[in-house]
Amino acid sequence: ETGVTQSPTHLIKTRGQQVTLRCSSQSGHNTVSWYQQALGQGPQFIFQYYREEENGRGNFPPRFSGLQFPNYSSELNVNALELDDSALYLCASSPQSRPYGYTFGSGTRLTVV
Amino acid sequence: QQQVKQSPQSLIVQKGGISIINCAYENTAFDYFPWYQQFPGKGPALLIAIRPDVSEKKEGRFTISFNKSAKQFSLHIMDSQPGDSATYFCAASREDDKIIFGKGTRLHILP
Numbered sequence: 001e002t003g004v005t006q007s008p009t010h011l012i013k014t015r016g017q018q019v020t021l022r023c024s025s026q027s028g029h030n031t032v033s034w035y036q037q038a039l040g041q042g043p044q045f046i047f048q049y050y051r052e053e054e055n056g057r058g059n060f061p062p063r064f065s066g067l068q069f070p071n072y073s074s075e076l077n078v079n080a081l082e083l084d085d086s087a088l089y090l091c092a093s094s095p096q097s098r099p100y101g102y103t104f105g106s107g108t109r110l111t112v113v
Numbered sequence: 114q115q116q117v118k119q120s121p122q123s124l125i126v127q128k129g130g131i132s133i134i135n136c137a138y139e140n141t142a143f144d145y146f147p148w149y150q151q152f153p154g155k156g157p158a159l160l161i162a163i164r165p166d167v168s169e170k171k172e173g174r175f176t177i178s179f180n181k182s183a184k185q186f187s188l189h190i191m192d193s194q195p196g197d198s199a200t201y202f203c204a205a206s207r208e209d210d211k212i213i214f215g216k217g218t219r220l221h222i223l224p
Contacts, residue, residue: 004156033211033212040216040217041216041217042119042202042204042214042215042216042217043157043202043214044214045211045212045213048211056210056211058211090156090157092156100145100162101159102147102159102212103159104149104156104157104158105156106154106155106156107155107156
C-alpha cells in the first residue's frame with residue numbers, strides 16, 4: 001500500500017508566474033484535500049475534492065484552483081503568484097469525504113521570489 | 114478568528130519526563146479532535162484522536178484528556194524520548210468538514 005506522494009518536492013517561482021502541484025492519493029482513498037502551511041504555522045485548508053468535485057473551500061482567493069482526476073490524483077494550481085504564497089503545500093487523502101483517517105504527503109515547498 | 118488555540122508555542126522536557134500540550138476550541142459543533150506529529154521535511158502524521166463523548170483516550174505513551182464543558186483538550190506524552198522531538202498540532206473538525214489546526218507546539222526532549 002503506497003502512501004500519498006507529492007511532486008515536485010521543491011519549487012522556486014517568480015512573482016506573477018503560475019504553478020501546478022501534483023498529488024497521488026493513497027490507494028483506496030477517493031478524497032483529496034490541500035493545505036497551505038506557512039513557516040512556523042499550522043496547515044490552513046485550501047479546498048477538498050471528493051469524486052472529482054470540489055466539496056469544500058477555505059478562505060483562499062480564486063487564483064487557487066484544483067482538479068481531481070478519475071484515478072483520484074489531484075492538482076493544485078496557483079495563478080499570479082505572490083510572495084506570500086511561499087509555503088509548504090500539503091496534500092492529504094482520506095477514504096471518504098469526512099476528514100477522518102487523513103494521510104498527508106510530505107508536501108511541496110514553494111518559494112516565490 | 115482562531116478557532117483552535119494551542120499552547121505552549123515551544124516546550125523543552127527532560128528525557129523520561131511528561132510533555133503536556135494544551136488546546137482550546139470555540140465551536141461546540143466540533144466532533145473530532147485529532148493530534149498530529151510533524152517532523153522536519155515531512156507532512157503531519159495522525160498520532161491519536163478523540164471524540165467528545167469520551168473524556169480520555171490512551172494509546173501507548175500518548176494520552177488525550179478531553180474536557181467538553183471547558184472546551185479544552187490536551188496531549189500528554191509519558192516517558193518522553195528524544196525521538197518524540199517534533200512539532201505537534203492539535204486540530205478539530207465537524208462531520209463532513211475540513212480539519213482546523215492549531216498553530217503548533219515545537220517539542221524538544223533533552224537527552
